[in-house]
Amino acid sequence: MQLRTVAILSPGEMGSATGNVLTTGGLRVVTCLEGRSRKTREQAAAAGIEDLPDLETLVRESDLILSIVAPAHARDLATAVAAAIERAGARPLFVDCNAVSPATVEGIAATVARAGANVADAGIIGNPPKPGPKTTRYYVSGPHAKEVTALNAHGLDVRVVGTEIGQASALKMSYAALTKGLTSLATELHIAADINGMAAALRQELELSQPELLQWIRRMVPTMPPKAWRWIGEMEEIASTFESLGLTRRMLEGAADMYRLAAQAPEPGRTLEEVVEALARLPERAASAPSAAGSARARSKAG
Numbered sequence: 001m002q003l004r005t006v007a008i009l010s011p012g013e014m015g016s017a018t019g020n021v022l023t024t025g026g027l028r029v030v031t032c033l034e035g036r037s038r039k040t041r042e043q044a045a046a047a048g049i050e051d052l053p054d055l056e057t058l059v060r061e062s063d064l065i066l067s068i069v070a071p072a073h074a075r076d077l078a079t080a081v082a083a084a085i086e087r088a089g090a091r092p093l094f095v096d097c098n099a100v101s102p103a104t105v106e107g108i109a110a111t112v113a114r115a116g117a118n119v120a121d122a123g124i125i126g127n128p129p130k131p132g133p134k135t136t137r138y139y140v141s142g143p144h145a146k147e148v149t150a151l152n153a154h155g156l157d158v159r160v161v162g163t164e165i166g167q168a169s170a171l172k173m174s175y176a177a178l179t180k181g182l183t184s185l186a187t188e189l190h191i192a193a194d195i196n197g198m199a200a201a202l203r204q205e206l207e208l209s210q211p212e213l214l215q216w217i218r219r220m221v222p223t224m225p226p227k228a229w230r231w232i233g234e235m236e237e238i239a240s241t242f243e244s245l246g247l248t249r250r251m252l253e254g255a256a257d258m259y260r261l262a263a264q265a266p267e268p269g270r271t272l273e274e275v276v277e278a279l280a281r282l283p284e285r286a287a288s289a290p291s292a293a294g295s296a297r298a299r300s301k302a303g
Contacts, residue, residue, distance in 0.1 A: 122140045231259045
């Protein structure tokens with residue numbers, strides 16, 4: 001596939017970082033910032049991403065479109081792009097890079113395909129990329145997945161994992177269930193220990209028996225609260241993925257609940273201890289917790 005112009009919708013943290021790699025790699029990268037926040041506009045400008053006036057112009061001028069948004073917005077964006085494709089009579093390759101279930105991406109692909117464009121499924125694993133060594137993987141699948149590997153010549157690490165739409169998303173769902181699911185569990189158990197006055201004792205035990213895991217928790221939990229609002233929808237997509245396979249959705253629904261709580265923290269802190277203390281004292285947590293008497297009654301009935 002001969003690439004000249006790549007569109008990124010939307011240039012948030014991951015999108016703008018991806019765009020920066022591609023502009024550094026010699027491509028023209030465009031977007032449409034209509035209705036976007038000042039922060040997103042600043043990120044796009046810093047990455048060298050060109051702002052186009054509307055989606056019709058964007059789809060006409062782009063060879064490939066990367067959809068990189070919060071999971072809850074993936075369907076609406078695909079619908080808007082599909083409408084623009086129909087109006088403009090353009091045929092860019094649309095690549096859904098969002099953390100959504102295979103069923104969701106299959107619906108997105110159908111919407112865009114009805115407009116006349118080709119579609120590829122992608123799952124991003126890793127931190128926002130930077131020019132240089134490739135540390136973030138863009139796993140792709142679908143009949144047109146191989147075409148996306150043209151981005152490898154411009155700084156990304158794109159890997160084909162299957163020929164069917166939904167396979168790349170299935171990989172992303174399983175991987176994110178581990179990393180973000182474990183982050184949620186680690187946060188919640190530390191909050192429980194803190195409320196019970198056992199936070200220091202818990203960390204001392206982890207230093208003794210799980211030092212590598214504690215190091216990972218110390219790295220992951222403090223960076224989580226600013227992203228928690230995006231991860232709610234991702235956990236729900238994973239829950240739906242698991243349920244469709246005959247597995248329980250409840251563990252990941254619980255992770256979504258944990259991220260709803262974390263998203264309420266205005267200034268959660270920069271260390272594990274600070275974040276846990278802030279979340280343990282949120283009024284939202286206290287309001288949703290059952291009373292001690294209510295818990296006792298529930299245990300009595302269960303027993």
